[in-house]
Amino acid sequence: MTERERRLVVVSNRLPFVLSPGPDGGLVSRPGSGGLVTALLPVLRDRGGVWVGWPGITDHTEAVDAALASATGKAGYHLAPVALTAEDQAGFYHGFSNEVLWPLFHDLQSLCNFDPVYWRSYCEVNHKYAQVILSETYKDDFVWVHDYQLLLLAAELRRAGVTSPLAFFLHIPFPPLDIYLKLPWRFTLLRALLEYDLIGFQTLRDQRNFMHCVRTLIDDVSISHRSSQIHMPDGRQVRVGSFPIGIDAAAFQRQARSPAVIAAADTLRAELPNRELILGVDRLDYTKGIPLRLEAFRVALRQFPDLQERVTLIQVVVPSRDDIPQYRDLKLRIEQLVGEINGEFTRPGGWVPIHYVYRALDRLDLVAYYRAAHIALVTPLKDGMNLVAKEFCACSVDSDGVLILSEFAGAAAQLQHGALLVNPYDLEGTAEAIHRACAMPAAERRRRMQLLRRAVNRQSVFRWVNGFLEAAIASDLDAFPLPDDYLPSAEAEHAYWDTELA
Structure with a gap:
């Protein structure tokens, strides 16, 4: 594929469209809200791409596909739904994501429910996301995965033979070592994260917590603190950075x-x-x-x-x-x-x-x-x-x-x-x-x-995207280029805010 054809593939728990019952018995879609959708829509509309995620409905029927196809036509990029059952949602989302990872990563480990059934569901659903990515992407695509529901996704893709660069951003905190150690699957989860090539956190505190966990628990890697890189035994280099998300x-x-x-x-x-x-x-x-x-x-x-x-x-x-x-x-x-x-x-x-x-x-x-x-x-x-x-x-x-x-x-x-x-x-x-x-x-x-x-x-949400993708380029990940007019010129932006704050 040429550089112009290379696509950005965004992967998140939910698609950027919300489905609801329509007047004719079918489903209608409306754009979701939030900074992630706001920031990435201009890139996807300008260059084309794919957004992978759950459509929000466990009963995946033809009406779901029709509603998403309609939304795709309006949005200018492709929506790739991941079909999940009510049982999947119970174990993967309500269970492991929100009864284990959510409290643990917020330093509230006493609220965790370390049910092994939840862990198995989490693994199975991450595998389902990987299968959709494999069927919807090309080897030249730049895949950017978001948040704590999909920590295992890179490991699933590597296991399937994917060698292209994979990037990840965690929107919630990463816990310190003494709290992370409470997780029964701590080694598996940490090694799965290291299958990404670029890992982004909200703050320097979260980045340091992650690096401390890697240094303590993973003994076959070396860490370059000056460049924030982790050198893997297979020769790969994982770059780690902090990228505080903003708003419009x-x-x-x-x-x-x-x-x-x-x-x-x-x-x-x-x-x-x-x-x-x-x-x-x-x-x-x-x-x-x-x-x-x-x-x-x-x-x-x-x-x-x-x-x-x-x-x-x-x-x-x-x-x-x-x-x-x-x-x-x-x-x-x-x-x-x-x-x-x-x-x-x-x-x-x-x-x-x-x-x-x-x-x-x-x-x-x-x-x-x-x-x-x-x-x-x-x-x-x-x-x-x-x-x-x-x-x-x-x-x-x-x-x-x-x-x-x-x-x-x-x-x-x-x-x-x-x-x-x-x-x-x-x-x-x-x-x-x-x-x-x-x-x-x-x-x-x-x-x-x-x-x-x-x-x-x-630190606007647009500069957050720009900073993350620039870090991917600096890491030789062949990141997806931004639209030429994605950010205002520095002069225009400074003039606007100098007037606004006068």
């Missing part, structure tokens, strides 16, 4: 300035007049630290009475896996805390300290909440990155917001110079940060938020 900051900024968002934000503020609005937005998950956040807010109201009737916490919780007992229990605990705190502090004049929202928000509502809030309280126990923090900064177009951020979020490395960093386990420390944010002078707010907004802009 300019798009969030534009929407934050739109009349619809301004009107919605004004309505929110009018409903809660003369208040400092503190915002938390989280998916229902135990890694987000919502109960500890609510406890810290209660401590703040108790220790700093001047906050009473002056602040309101808007806590948005997006439903997720609430059919699982552990998540149902978490939801009940959150609701119990909200009730306790509101019961303790609500005043007859109408002040209610916490406004609790349990539903998914569309993009306009989300940006309106960001625009209306004066303070964002982003306190995960551990996160790969946490894009809510970056989205809030991008939407703070008046540079008057304050970001309180967990030091255990991946975003803390980039946003530490403008955010108020807290340990989410330290209730009094977080309470003091809330009080400090509320009392912060306008000039300091503006200075800090401008630092944050510049940092968010510098």
Whole structure:
């Protein structure tokens, strides 16, 4: 194939289209959301390629193929579905991915369920993904695999005889050695990862954790720390790097300035007049630290009475896996805390300290909440990155917001110079940060938020893709070229943001 014909093959757990029942009994597709889809669509549309993933429906019928074919025609690239059964999803996704890898990689090993049945399902489903890749790709294609559900995929492809370069990016954290050691299949999983040629992590911390595990557990490799390369016994070199993912900051900024968002934000503020609005937005998950956040807010109201009737916490919780007992229990605990705190502090004049929202928000509502809030309280126990923090900064177009951020979020490395960093386990420390944010002078707010907004802009989601593929080129992986106009010129970008931040 010529260089122009070489394709990018993106592999992720889900396809970038969501299927739903149509009016005629068939299925209709709509584009998925998220930074990965936003960043890779321009590349795939410009150069052509394949996206491999599960279509979201376990009953794989002709209607699924028809809906995906329609979406393919609109998108300009090929969608390759992986057919999974309900049993596959139970063992591979709900089981091993989210009852073993998810808690373990977030340093919550006590929540892991190391069921061997889950492991066998995980291996089988990774094999199914490999079979679809083998049937849908050419040897010259550049294959980029995403996230913790597909850690074994390179090993499956190598076993099938694939010799072309394979790249991988982990969107969640990688645990330190003492926690990784708890995994019964630690050697198999680590050696499978080393079958990739380029491995990317969100932060330098995650990269170092991985390298430490390799150095300790794999005895037939050598590591070049200066170049972050692992030299394999078969002569291959595996490059390892950190590539912090970003957002489409300019798009969030534009929407934050739109009349619809301004009107919605004004309505929110009018409903809660003369208040400092503190915002938390989280998916229902135990890694987000919502109960500890609510406890810290209660401590703040108790220790700093001047906050009473002056602040309101808007806590948005997006439903997720609430059919699982552990998540149902978490939801009940959150609701119990909200009730306790509101019961303790609500005043007859109408002040209610916490406004609790349990539903998914569309993009306009989300940006309106960001625009209306004066303070964002982003306190995960551990996160790969946490894009809510970056989205809030991008939407703070008046540079008057304050970001309180967990030091255990991946975003803390980039946003530490403008955010108020807290340990989410330290209730009094977080309470003091809330009080400090509320009392912060306008000039300091503006200075800090401008630092944050510049940092968010510098690492956009497009530059993340660009940086990863440039690393692949530097590693002689023959990476897929980007469209010529994929990134704005440095001059245009600097002019835009200098004007925006003036």
